[in-house]
Amino acid sequence: xxxxxxxxxxxFVQEKEAVTLxxxxxxxxxxxxLFWYKxxxxxxxxxxxxxxxYDEQNATxxxxxxxxxxxxxxxxxxxxxxxxxxxxxxxxxxxxxxxxAAGNKxxxxxxxxxxxxx
Amino acid sequence: DxxxxxxxxxxxxxxxxxxxLRCHQTENHRYMYWYxxxxxxxxxxxxxxxxxxxTDKGEVSDGYSVSRSKTEDFLLTLESATSSQTSVYFCxxxxxxxxxxxxxxxxxxxxxx
Numbered sequence: 001x002x003x004x005x006x007x008x009x010x011x012f013v014q015e016k017e018a019v020t021l022x023x024x025x026x027x028x029x030x031x032x033x034l035f036w037y038k039x040x041x042x043x044x045x046x047x048x049x050x051x052x053x054y055d056e057q058n059a060t061x062x063x064x065x066x067x068x069x070x071x072x073x074x075x076x077x078x079x080x081x082x083x084x085x086x087x088x089x090x091x092x093x094x095x096x097x098x099x100x101a102a103g104n105k106x107x108x109x110x111x112x113x114x115x116x117x118x
Numbered sequence: 119d120x121x122x123x124x125x126x127x128x129x130x131x132x133x134x135x136x137x138x139l140r141c142h143q144t145e146n147h148r149y150m151y152w153y154x155x156x157x158x159x160x161x162x163x164x165x166x167x168x169x170x171x172x173t174d175k176g177e178v179s180d181g182y183s184v185s186r187s188k189t190e191d192f193l194l195t196l197e198s199a200t201s202s203q204t205s206v207y208f209c210x211x212x213x214x215x216x217x218x219x220x221x222x223x224x225x226x227x228x229x230x231x
Contacts (some may be wrong), residue, residue, distance in 0.1 A: 102152075
């Protein structure tokens with residue numbers, strides 16, 4: 001079973017509008033972390049935002065916010081006021097319970113490609 | 119990120135040849151990871167290391183081996199490259215168990231012909 005599912009392979013958004021990228025996850029752990037990364041066409045992986053499973057408030061970082069709905073196991077990324085530079089691939093990832101020998105591995109979804117239109 | 123260097127950045131190799139990719143970090147991070155990125159699959163974990171000489175398999179480890187003889191270097195070896203191993207390979211590091219700031223290298227684009 002997929003641990004991280006991103007159901008939107010690609011989407012267009014108008015510049016200055018908000019966009020929501022969907023991410024659902026599957027875990028039986030109570031302690032886990034959720035991440036979003038941006039990968040522009042240059043290829044580097046850029047960390048955007050992190051949400052811990054015990055964090056009561058949704059994480060925010062500038063124009064990025066994470067809509068965390070624990071009961072639904074969803075961790076959607078909201079980008080407000082889209083800019084042309086937001087055009088990129090976006091990945092949702094999860095790290096399950098941090099245990100030394102488990103290696104703190106990240107599991108990634110398949111990604112969503114966002115294209116911002118002027 | 120200057121903290122992680124992957125080499126080579128690009129490589130074309132023939133089927134059946136051995137290939138070694140290198141990940142070098144200057145951050146003294148404990149954990150190191152090798153991922154491969156393929157369209158539609160995101161990044162998938164190949165192998166990881168939780169200390170010098172401590173390594174374990176990820177979800178797509180078949181055909182790959184790794185070694186970590188010192189903290190700063192994590193080597194990924196394809197013993198006999200196949201066309202299915204054509205991919206972009208990313209190395210990542212994590213300082214410790216209490217951290218969530220993973221650092222990624224710039225990637226190595228490997229083509230097996």
